[in-house]
Amino acid sequence: MNHTLKKGEILSVAGPAFVRVKRGMVEIVGAPLKPSRVPLKIPEGKTVPFEARKPSVLSITGADARVEEIRKRTIPRKWDLLIERIARRRIRKIIVLGEMDTGKSFFATYVANKLLGRGIRPAVLDCDIGQSDIGPPGCFGVLVLKRPTPFLALQEPTAIEMVGAHSPALHFLPTVAAFSRMTKQALKSADVLIINTNGWVQGDGGRAMKRTKLEAFDPDLIVLMQRDRELEHLVVREPKRKIVRMVVSRKASFTPPDERKLLREEISRRYMKNARTITIRGFFTARAYYGTGQVSQPPVPVPGLLHAERLSGWEGWLLVTKKPIRNPARLSERLKSRIMNIVAGSERNVMVGLLDARDRCLGIGSLQSLDYARRIARIVTPVRNKKAICTIQFSSLRLDPKGYEAGFVTPGSF
Amino acid sequence: MTFKETEYPGLLGEIRRIAETERDPALALERIRELILIENRIPLYPGLVTLVGQSLVEEVSVSDLSPGDTVSLDADGRTLLGIVAERKGRSLLLKNAVLSEHIPQTRVDAPEKARRLNRNALETSWPSLVFQRRSGKRAAR
Structure with a gap:
């Protein structure tokens, strides 16, 4: 269906929908959109305003698309004033805080697009590993923006680091390590770094x-996207000059957990779309016990044993077997040490990070099989440069070769 | 560090609540087993395990019970846990039932071996971590 907009008019489109500019020019999330044959996809669960910069005609399709004419601009003037302040004072480090569904991603994208329009090179670091806009889920992703975009997910990330879960809970250390590395890296390549955080703002964690x-x-600037005062406890000790409070948009909507999972899987499936199976030999391992001990033969027979390593000190023995060890307590007694049993085949569909020689994440993949003794791995991944892969980094998630979520890995299992 | 970094203390708290408040010991064990099964399925979310664990047991009308249900009930002065095999009105046929009974005092002809609960395990294994002795007991040396 075609929609005609006069200059300055605004149309709000809720996905799933496809929008194509047939004539004129609109701005979406701070990025200009001109006539194109390729429609822009608005994912399910997302609602975005299209602001006509010139008289325009939009074609909007999608059986479940919802279109609404908006009388008043939903993007607050305060956002544009902040952008002017960032540009004028050459602010470099910005962090955006807010509960779930308070429009943090939208804000970060808008600010990044507008700064780019002023000739300032922005980077956005997405720390929401459960609902990431940059890179696959379970990872931190950074994008140094070189051209404007209405959705950060449409551009290839500049770099990613795998945390290995959809929540930092139980994964604080890899989260903090990834945060530290990515912020340093991003600040080297960009004039401004905007950090988009997740919605976990209360409770101990x-x-x-x-x-x-x-x-x-x-940070030089802490942006609080809040409805009331729900973030104030985080900035009690921060200097007032650093804090900017933004009232949450009326349009910021609640996304239920099921929909979040669908959105996540859409991103994973898109990531794995051109994945293929590769075989890697002689790799290092990370975030795993396997591959870090001394390959050895236990002093007592172990039924179905495929591979054994003597781990460090009291860690005991790592035993890879065809079937679960029947009486682990008894075996542990006979070996006079702790045992860690990996059942061959349990590695199937573990999501893994693929690291190069400098521990940079080349991408992620779905582990299909491991020959533990000969150290051969078969992985389905879109990473093309197989020779650059040095290390397989284990996560706590399972992802099938098509990108569907397939369960969890108990931390410490491998 | 003064913040909890995981929700496992909450899960332990749920196990403690079960131990302290569940009057049917057999049901207490089953509840803990269920918690373990749930944790196996969602190992990354101990907080959710606790939340789900709080809805493991519900009080229902006997007339709502069906064959296959696991129930705990007090009947004829006894506490029973079992699986409903048949229900006729309020008369239930339970299978694999476990009877829990508190006996203040009883004499038994014991076999050669018994298993003793060591209530001083921490004092024995890690005395450096003991700051307060358990009241009424002498710490093992």
Whole structure:
């Protein structure tokens, strides 16, 4: 269906929908959109305003698309004033805090697009590993923006680091390590770094995570996207000059957990679309016990044993077997040490990070099989440069070769 | 560090609540087993395990029970846990039932071996971590 807009008019489109500019020019999330044959996809669960910069005609399709004419601009003037302040004062480090569904991603994208329009090179670091806009889920992704985009997910990330879960809970250390590496890397390539955080802002874990990031990053600007005062506890000790409070948009909508999973899987499936099976030999392992011990033969027979390593000190033996060890307590007694049993085949569909010689994440993949003794791995991944892969980094997630979520891995299993 | 970094203390708290408040010991064990099964399925979300665990047991009308249901009930002065095999009105046929009974005092002809609960395990294994002795007990040396 065609929609005609006069200059300055605004149309709000809720996905799933496809929008094509047939004539004129609109701005979406701060990025100009001109006539094109390729429609822009608005994913399910997302609602975006199209602001006509010139008289325009839009074609909007999608059985479940919802279109609404908006009388008043939903993007607050305060956002544009902040952008002017960032440009004028050459602010470099910005962190955006807010509960779930408060429009943080939208804000970060808008600010990045507008700064780019002023000749300032922005980078956005997405720390929401459960609902990432940059890179696959379970990862931090950074994008140094070189051309405007209405959705950060449409551009190839500049770099990613795998945390290995959809929530930092139980994964604080890899989260903080990834945060530290990515912020340093991004600040080398960009004039401004905008950090988009997740919505975990309350409770022990939320406070610990957010305070750790604030202390490690030491931002020039802390943007609070809040409805009332729900973030104030995080910035009690911060200098007032650093804090900017933004009232949450009326249009910021709640996304239920099922829909979040669908959105996540859409991103994973898109990531794995051109994945193929590769075989890697002689790799290192990371975030795993396997591959870090001394390959050895246990002093007592172990039924179905495929591979054994003597781990460090009291860690005992790592035993890879065809079937689960029947009486682990008894075997542990006979070996006079702890045992860790990996059942061959349990590695199937574990999501893995593929690292190069400098521990940079080349991408992620779905582990299909491991020959533990000969150290041969078969992985389905879109990463093309197989020779650059040195290390397989284990996560706590399972992802099938098509990108569908397939369960979890108990931390410490491998 | 003064913040909890995981929700496992909450899960332990749920196990403690079960131990302290569940009057049917057999049901207490089953509840803990269910918690373990749930944790196996969602190992990354101990907080959710606790939340789900709080809805493991519900009080229902006997007339709502069906064959296959696992129930705990007090009947004829006894506490029973079992699986409903048949229900006729309020008369239930339970299979694999476990009877829990508190006996203040009883004499038994014991076999050669018994298993003793060591209530001083922490004092024995890690005395450096003991700051307060358990009241009424002498710490093992």
